[in-house]
Amino acid sequence: MQQRDFGNTGLKVSALGLGAGQIGGESLDESVAGALLNAALDCGITLIDTARGYGLSEERIGRHLAHRRSEFVLSTKVGYGIAGHADWTHGCIVAGIDEALSRLHTDVIDIVHLHSCPLETLKSGGVIDALLRAREQGKIRVAAYSGENAELAWAVQSGHFGSVECSVNLFDQGSLLAVLPRAVTAGMGVIAKRPLGNAPWRHAQRPAGEYCETYWTRMQALSLDTLGMPWDAFALRFSAFAPGVGSAIVGTASIAHLRHNADLVEAGALTPDTLAQIGRRFREVASEWAGEI
Numbered sequence: 001m002q003q004r005d006f007g008n009t010g011l012k013v014s015a016l017g018l019g020a021g022q023i024g025g026e027s028l029d030e031s032v033a034g035a036l037l038n039a040a041l042d043c044g045i046t047l048i049d050t051a052r053g054y055g056l057s058e059e060r061i062g063r064h065l066a067h068r069r070s071e072f073v074l075s076t077k078v079g080y081g082i083a084g085h086a087d088w089t090h091g092c093i094v095a096g097i098d099e100a101l102s103r104l105h106t107d108v109i110d111i112v113h114l115h116s117c118p119l120e121t122l123k124s125g126g127v128i129d130a131l132l133r134a135r136e137q138g139k140i141r142v143a144a145y146s147g148e149n150a151e152l153a154w155a156v157q158s159g160h161f162g163s164v165e166c167s168v169n170l171f172d173q174g175s176l177l178a179v180l181p182r183a184v185t186a187g188m189g190v191i192a193k194r195p196l197g198n199a200p201w202r203h204a205q206r207p208a209g210e211y212c213e214t215y216w217t218r219m220q221a222l223s224l225d226t227l228g229m230p231w232d233a234f235a236l237r238f239s240a241f242a243p244g245v246g247s248a249i250v251g252t253a254s255i256a257h258l259r260h261n262a263d264l265v266e267a268g269a270l271t272p273d274t275l276a277q278i279g280r281r282f283r284e285v286a287s288e289w290a291g292e293i
Helices: 030-042 057-071 090-103 119-124 126-136 149-158 174-178 180-185 213-222 231-240 255-266 272-285
Strands: 003-005 012-014 016-019 047-049 073-078 109-115 140-146 163-167 189-193 247-251
Touching: 012 016, 016 255, 030 057, 030 255, 047 189, 047 247, 057 073, 057 090, 073 090, 090 109, 090 126, 109 126, 119 126, 119 149, 126 140, 140 149, 140 189, 149 163, 149 180, 174 180, 174 272, 180 189, 213 272, 231 247, 231 255
Parallel strands: 016 047, 016 247, 047 073, 073 109, 109 140, 140 163, 163 189, 189 247
Antiparallel strands: 003 012
């Protein structure tokens, strides 16, 4: 698996990362969760991304991978859900990081994101101060922001963060085109989430009321030519090799699916001509999509 510099942070990450949301599901057998986490490292995946809000995810990562901690970059998210602290306060960030350190069975977390923090809260500075203080104390290595739209743009230009996480996929290229070039210039690491766009191609008709409904509508409008590739291969190779992306994270509860995704990324980038055509097509039809996701 290709390993890349994660901006100027000093970290290296795999082109494909594991989004550990599904790892936290209570319906997932504990032994399966452990086997999948270890299989990810065995595949050469060196970035695991989790969050406080992902159920049992942090606990399971700590339980099953503490003995392999030196083999991967650990990313999590904070800002909410801490007893005795209002969400998005200085104390909530401090306690959230301490609880994550305990749950993850580690002395330091490589990347800690403010998880879709509102713009007004970002600008007020308290949560950022807490994050930066944790970095000074050696509890975290990189202070980061995860989110979209105006909040993401502010986080990138603020100079406070070493990395960001945002949506980058065939159907959601707004941040890729407008914000990430500034992040790259600033030396920030970039994690691409939703690289498969929630796989809208699974649906023959518009999936009304489902999360991927908007992406399905965009897929129809774009009418992209996948050049004979399966949609998942076309989409994942686009996102994982998009300019500035350090790692594209995909969630799964299946070892077979995990290995399949690794094989797709190992196939390498789409051609420059294909990437240029995708970008041009997105610009042609996307003017009315701003702020939808």
